[in-house]
Amino acid sequence: MKKHLLPVLLLAAGMATAQTPVKYRELPLGAVKPRGWLNDQLQTMRKGATGRLDEYYDKVRKDNGWLGGQGDAWEETPYWLDGALPLAYLLDDATLQAKVKRYVDWSLSTQRPNGFFGPYTKAERTKGKMETCQDGEDWWPRMVMLKVLQQYYTATNDKRVTDLMTRYFHYQLKNLKECPLAKWTEWAQSRGGDNMLTALWLYDQTKDPKLLELTELLYRQTTPWTRMFGERNWVMQAAANQTSEKWMDRHAVNVAMGLKTPAVYFLKSRDAKDLAALKTGFRDLMTLHGLPHGMFSGDEDLHGNEPTQGVELCAIVEAMFSLEQMVGITGDTDYMNALERMTFNALPAQTTDDYMSRQYFGIANQVQVSKGVYDFSLPFHRGMNNVYGHYAGYTCCTANMHQGWTKYASHLWYGTPDKGFAALVYGPNVLRTRAADGTDLTIEEETAYPFEDRIRFTISASKTVTLPLEFRIPNWCREATVSLNGQVLRTEKGGKTVRLQRTWKSGDKLELYFPMEVRTSNWARNSRTVERGPLVYALKISEQFTKLNHPQEGEYYEIQPQSDWNFGLPKKTIEKPAESLEVVTRTMTYPFVWNADHAPVEIRATGRKIPAWKLVEGVARQPVTTREEVYQGEVDAASEPITLIPYGCTKLRVVAFPVVP
Structure with a gap:
């Protein structure tokens, strides 16, 4: 090879x-x-x-x-x-x-x-x-x-x-x-x-040239995603219509795959209107159907932004692949940030530690996992869409869940048109390649990102080599620091890529520092989510797993909560998160597993219980935080300490919190 x-x-x-x-x-x-x-x-x-x-x-x-x-x-x-x-x-x-x-x-x-x-x-x-x-x-x-x-x-x-x-x-x-x-x-x-x-x-x-002719023919026969994204009526209808009418246009996996179509066709058309339609459509999609973990709802249809709607695992991995293509074609940092958010939050939460079982539909505010029809648009008569199993729900996800992490890993670096290399999303890896002049080049990326705020690159080359390297500064980063061999080169605001054109020598060490400030974001029913860096944080709930067996769908797991979950976050926490939330980090343990025991970061907070917030038909339907910025119902007088951990480390959680006095 x-x-x-x-x-x-x-x-x-x-x-x-x-x-x-x-x-x-x-x-x-x-x-x-x-x-x-x-x-x-x-x-x-x-x-x-x-x-x-x-x-x-x-x-x-x-x-x-x-x-x-x-x-x-x-x-x-x-x-x-x-x-x-x-x-x-x-x-x-x-x-x-x-x-x-x-x-x-x-x-x-x-x-x-x-x-x-x-x-x-x-x-x-x-x-x-x-x-x-x-x-x-x-x-x-x-x-x-x-x-x-x-x-x-x-x-x-x-x-x-x-x-x-x-x-x-x-x-x-x-x-x-x-x-x-x-x-x-x-x-x-x-x-x-x-x-x-x-x-x-x-x-x-x-x-x-026949391949360009074929591309045009394929585009004319494909669902008109570019037009639908750009004209905007489609995404609004998808939020309102749960009938069988044109349901394939609302099918979340189809949408996830269709996302890249305008960008792919741009490679032939070279018409900026195609990319503009994609930008409009993606923004609308995430506004009307987006959830705190970075993925849009789809159970199986697009289903709005309530945190009790489901997300199909197939849709997550296909949306990731589309974003990886959109990143390469457009260079748009919004798609890079969307890719990381989806990967580090939505993806790991829907598979078991041994990567043998998975959920067909995961729920953002998921306080139990059991058989049931819930609020899904595709309940499936056996009620197995929310449990973790080899074959639970439809088996497309049994086969398709494997491309998510593998393709993320292979897209940690891209090549630039001027013969350099670009790190546009992050994770620990080694790049081995050759520069344009034939110089052997190795770049080792050492980091615990997304759990830590520093990314260290070490250059190894058979001789000095002149080429550009590019790096993304995440949108959420207020100001990043770029250092070379211990000396600060520059500082940069978030939401852009930094280009370093220079002669590199073996042993050069480059460091990116992305300060991770704790913050909150607004979601459906005026709920709030706690964020830090590319990670969203969810309530840590004690979990009890029970292994069961279904006559048609085989072995599966139900998970029941063993601790209270019906907490709201005080308004003070939302107004001044840095003063109200304590971030506690610990050294990562290896081999690393995305679960509550291995969470390298915790955020300690206080919450107040909402007595009326209970499961109804298996669903923890969201209490409304009014425009006065607080939930108006009964709230316990006493505050209690609560712990938040990265969403990807949870199976049970609350991630979209009501705001309480």
Whole structure:
């Protein structure tokens, strides 16, 4: 593999002429290696479901269609590979690489003469061949496998990938008019942006003009996300309409995937109106449907901003991937901050410590986890959507949850168009690459971020090297300090990227200091959330896990509170958080697990109980904080000490607090 890595690294760093107008270019899979707590997370996934799903999940394990069998031939196997394959190369795990490569090799070796690829269709099994596109099957799962193959190519430079893609995309161009995206399912129509993304990536490799023609055709057949985001009626209707009318346009996973479509199409159109529509749509989406943990509601439809609405795990990981693309294409720091907030808060809370079980729907103010229909727009008659289990709810999340952390890790660095590198989101890692002049370059990023406020970079190079490095100053940071070798270089306000163009020598040490002030933010029903840095903090509730078994959906966990949760935050705390809240930090313990016992930061506060705030039908519906800034109902006279911990370390919590006198 190593002999193929250099040309791909040089392309990513900007050595080749760019054909699409991106702000930052993705680096090849494997250039970034996780360290610290992030490596612990990925190692847990390797030992858990990500590394072993094919060993125990019958839908993937038995007679798999992506290995030529008659089993799963749709999305779940590619979903799993879309996280398992990058994990294999991030960890340099030869065993896992060999496991996922079986599926890659089968797809590459069984492409049909007409260009179609993937599991054999019903027509092929009965007639022995494909005579027309009518003998094909759903375009959608092939879009996911194209993402897998693209990542594999950047890790290995295996030319079979670009050959397959070229033939397949020519097949699409020839047949999409007769067999459009929506022919078999609406999923392909909603998610055509994924198809466009891979086609345009291939265009950057081959300069084949037919790929631009295909992109235009795909865009016309895809749900018109750009128009819907820009015209704004869609997002308002989505907040009001919970009927079956155009529900696929409100389906949270479709929306999460559709987010990137305007930015992807901009790569062809070069029309700034596409990016403006995306900006408007994303702001509206988060205003009307956003929740404190950084994700928008979706259970399964978009469902407003009440902290008792659910969020589908698939939607979180797909929104993260869309944001990673939006970051690279636009360079907009708002999307970088949104990516970190979603990753560090919403994502870890919906999986178990061993990364074997997950929630289909998680709730922001989640004070118990049990069977029930709650306030979800898709209750599902078994009532299993809120519990933690291998298969609880729909199993799409069983397969798709694996790409969240792996793709975050691989997007910690991007290449700049002028042959430098940019750290746009943060976490402990090592970047190994080559500069444009061929100099071997290693940048070690040492940090406990998001739990600490300092990020330290150490440069190692075979000789002095001149290139730009760029770093994001988070929006929430009032003023950051950038130091080199112990000397302050500059201070910068938040919400921008800092560019350092200089000659670097081996041993140079760069430090970013982002002071993390405690603050509060406003959410639905005038509730408040406590924040510090990129993390939101939630009430620590004692949790009792009970393992149960469902006859159809297998083993699962319910969680009941063992301490009181019905607290409001005093108005004084909201007005003067720095004076009212005590931040307590401790050394991180390794291996790190996102749970209450391992929380490296606590915020100590006082709260007052609201006696009338109780569970109703399993839901802790939010008391209203009036425009007078306090809840008007009965409140206990006595204040009590409470502890807040990072949202991602919780299973039970209150994160959106009523304000009390």
